Amino acid sequence: xxxxxxxxxxxxxxxxxxxxxxxxxxxxxxxxxxxxxxxxxxxxxxxxxxxxxxxxxxxxxxxxxxxxxxxxxxxxxxxxxxxxxxxxxxxxxxxxxxxxxxxxxxxxxxxxxxxxxxxxxxxxxxxxxxxxxxxxxxxxxxxxxxxxxxxxxxxxxxxxxxxxxxxxxxxxxxxxxxxxxxxxxxxxxxxxxxxxxxxxxxxxxxxxxxxxxxxxxxxxxxxxxxxxxxxxxxxxxxxxxxxxxxxxxxxxxxxxxxxxxxxxxxxxxxxxxxxxxxxxxxxxxxxxxxxxxxxxxxxxxxxxxxxxxxxxxxxxxxxxxxxxxxxxxxxxxxxxxxxxxxxxxxxxxxxxxxxxxxxxxxxxxxxxxxxxxxxxxxxxxxxxxxxxxxxxxxxxxxxxxxxxxxxxxxxxxxxxxxxxxxxxxxxxxxxxxxxxxxxxxxxxxxxxxxxxxxx
Numbered sequence: 001x002x003x004x005x006x007x008x009x010x011x012x013x014x015x016x017x018x019x020x021x022x023x024x025x026x027x028x029x030x031x032x033x034x035x036x037x038x039x040x041x042x043x044x045x046x047x048x049x050x051x052x053x054x055x056x057x058x059x060x061x062x063x064x065x066x067x068x069x070x071x072x073x074x075x076x077x078x079x080x081x082x083x084x085x086x087x088x089x090x091x092x093x094x095x096x097x098x099x100x101x102x103x104x105x106x107x108x109x110x111x112x113x114x115x116x117x118x119x120x121x122x123x124x125x126x127x128x129x130x131x132x133x134x135x136x137x138x139x140x141x142x143x144x145x146x147x148x149x150x151x152x153x154x155x156x157x158x159x160x161x162x163x164x165x166x167x168x169x170x171x172x173x174x175x176x177x178x179x180x181x182x183x184x185x186x187x188x189x190x191x192x193x194x195x196x197x198x199x200x201x202x203x204x205x206x207x208x209x210x211x212x213x214x215x216x217x218x219x220x221x222x223x224x225x226x227x228x229x230x231x232x233x234x235x236x237x238x239x240x241x242x243x244x245x246x247x248x249x250x251x252x253x254x255x256x257x258x259x260x261x262x263x264x265x266x267x268x269x270x271x272x273x274x275x276x277x278x279x280x281x282x283x284x285x286x287x288x289x290x291x292x293x294x295x296x297x298x299x300x301x302x303x304x305x306x307x308x309x310x311x312x313x314x315x316x317x318x319x320x321x322x323x324x325x326x327x328x329x330x331x332x333x334x335x336x337x338x339x340x341x342x343x344x345x346x347x348x349x350x351x352x353x354x355x356x357x358x359x360x361x362x363x364x365x366x367x368x369x370x371x372x373x374x375x376x377x378x379x380x381x382x383x384x385x386x387x388x389x390x391x392x393x394x395x396x397x398x399x400x401x402x403x404x405x406x407x408x409x410x411x412x413x414x415x416x417x418x419x420x421x422x423x424x425x426x427x428x429x430x431x432x433x434x435x436x437x438x439x440x441x442x443x444x445x446x447x448x449x450x451x452x453x454x455x
Contacts, residue, residue, distance in 0.1 A: 161216050
């Protein structure tokens with residue numbers, strides 16, 4: 001079976017390219033991956049998937065999984081999941097590969113990582129629009145209640161570069177990881193579970209903090225796959241190239257069907273930054289970020305004890321911040337990125353939703369991150385005739401749509417969705433997607449989250 005763990009990177013040149021790289025460190029006993037590509041353009045897209053061996057040799061299969069030809073076409077709004085182990089061995093021998101996805105329309109993609117074994121690990125995250133330096137991780141963990149980070153950094157530039165990961169823990173402890181001469185389009189992986197111990201840390205260090213990732217002149221992208229090796233908890237997210245003075249958070253939970261959420265907020269500018277959080281139902285929280293302690297962790301059952309799901313708006317005074325949301329339910333864990341409302345859009349593409357698809361179900365939650373009220377139009381791939389409008393959402397308001405409750409979707413459905421704000425270009429929305437597989441939850445982590453894409 002092919003082992004492939006991936007980071008997705010999207011670079012817009014004359015066509016859209018998605019670069020996907022392998023992670024050499026493992027989540028489980030056997031790691032596999034898939035990535036789902038969606039056409040969010042305005043016409044049918046022709047998509048080509050090319051794999052790259054570790055020495056840079058290109059392999060372009062003529063057949064993907066499910067006998068899908070390569071190149072293949074995608075209608076507007078449609079998506080296709082490339083399940084790497086399903087590609088015939090004659091087309092793609094067993095191994096570890098990087099991937100480039102090219103198309104003649106705008107496409108987006110998410111990556112799903114699966115660590116298989118006696119305990120299972122599952123994580124998902126959205127692709128990037130470009131690389132940068134520095135990059136920021138709002139959360140890094142080391143020996144923190146059994147949690148460890150697996151940080152992957154890819155050089156998406158054109159020359160060798162040196163990489164430095166600078167970690168600051170909430171108690172002020174600092175640690176550093178570094179690599180010299182990272183070649184273009186290759187990656188380095190730092191497994192903090194005893195494999196790569198940051199300088200400044202010891203075996204007894206307990207760290208819940210954040211990190212800044214820098215390189216010497218070349219753009220990079222960064223992903224953190226955090227997990228608890230003993231139980232399978234897994235939460236994956238991509239880093240940030242920039243921040244903002246306001247962050248929108250579509251979904252937080254306090255005892256919501258057993259789920260609880262926390263929010264990690266990291267400043268990315270020097271000096272003190274005051275942070276206030278306004279919740280969409282009621283209430284607020286605050287914290288102060290300093291150079292010595294640049295991040296804070298807000299646990300919803302403590303700061304917002306009212307049960308239910310709700311959104312939030314984070315406002316920073318004195319500098320820019322970035323944020324992620326972690327949610328957990330026993331051994332299940334998932335993460336998504338907070339959104340700069342200035343980067344919101346009137347329509348979003350969701351590459352993958354599911355209704356009883358091999359046991360997987362999804363929901364997506366959308367937040368009105370603009371200044372005008374709007375209803376939403378919900379349209380699923382292959383079911384555009386069943387598209388419908390929701391009730392109006394006030395600015396800051398949130399709405400959750402649970403796919404198993406969509407009666408017109410058949411069991412075993414897997415496809416994309418397009419969400420459009422009916423107020424037009426003056427409206428702005430952001431959405432996130434949650435996966436789970438209830439039937440498998442006793443054998444590890446079977447839940448994931450990712451951010452939807454601007455369209």
